[in-house]
Amino acid sequence: MSIRILAVSGSSRRGSLNQKLLDIAAYGARDAGAVVTSIRLADYALPLYDGDNEAEQGVPAEARRLQREFAGHDALLIATPEYNGGYTAMLKNALDWVSRPQEDGTSGVALLAGKAAALLSASPGPLGGLRSQLALRTVLDKLGVVVIPDAFALGTAHEAFEGETGLRDKGAEKAIIQVGVALSRTAGRLSNKG
Numbered sequence: 154m155s156i157r158i159l160a161v162s163g164s165s166r167r168g169s170l171n172q173k174l175l176d177i178a179a180y181g182a183r184d185a186g187a188v189v190t191s192i193r194l195a196d197y198a199l200p201l202y203d204g205d206n207e208a209e210q211g212v213p214a215e216a217r218r219l220q221r222e223f224a225g226h227d228a229l230l231i232a233t234p235e236y237n238g239g240y241t242a243m244l245k246n247a248l249d250w251v252s253r254p255q256e257d258g259t260s261g262v263a264l265l266a267g268k269a270a271a272l273l274s275a276s277p278g279p280l281g282g283l284r285s286q287l288a289l290r291t292v293l294d295k296l297g298v299v300v301i302p303d304a305f306a307l308g309t310a311h312e313a314f315e316g317e318t319g320l321r322d323k324g325a326e327k328a329i330i331q332v333g334v335a336l337s338r339t340a341g342r343l344s345n346k347g
Contacts, residue, residue: 220255235282286304
C-alpha cells in the first residue's frame with residue numbers, strides 16, 4: 154500500500170510561490186511512490202478558533218472536513234510563507250481546528266502525532282522564509298509531528314521560477330524534489346509501508 158501524503162500550502166494567494174514550491178516537492182514524493190493529495194486551506198471556510206464558540210456551537214463542519222483529510226494521510230508536506238517572521242494565521246488556525254476533538258470524542262492531536270512532515274518555504278527575502286519554518290516546527294513538535302531534517306527555504310523566490318512549474322536553478326529544483334522523496338521514505342519507515 155502506498156504512502157499517502159497531504160500537501161498543504163499556508164498561502165491563500167493565487168499564483169503563490171509557496172504553492173509552486175510545494176508542487177515541485179510533491180513531484181518528488183510521487184516519483185518515490187507516494188500518493189499525494191494537494192489541498193488549499195483557503196478552500197476551507199474556517200472561522201478563527203475560539204473556545205467559547207466551540208463550546209456553544211461545536212466544531213464546524215469545515216473543520217471536520219479538514220480533520221478527515223488529515224486522518225486519511227500518513228504524512229504532511231507543508232509550504233509556509235513568511236509573514237513578519239512567522240507563518241500564516243491561516244495555517245495556524247487550520248492546525249488549531251484539526252487538533253480539536255474528533256466526532257467520536259478522540260483527540261484531534263492524534264490526527265497529527267507520529268506523522269512525518271517536511272517543511273518548505275519561499276520568500277522574496279534572502280532567507281527564503283526560514284524563520285516561518287522554525288516557528289512552525291515549534292508548533293508541530295508540540296503536536297507530536299515528526300519533522301524531518303530535509304527541508305528547503307527558497308530565497309529571492311520572486312526571481313527563481315522559470316515559467317509556471319520549474320526553477321531557473323536546476324540544483325535547487327533537484328534539492329526540493331529530494332525533500333519529497335525523503336518525506337515519502339521516512340513516512341514509509343514510520344508506518345511500516347515502505
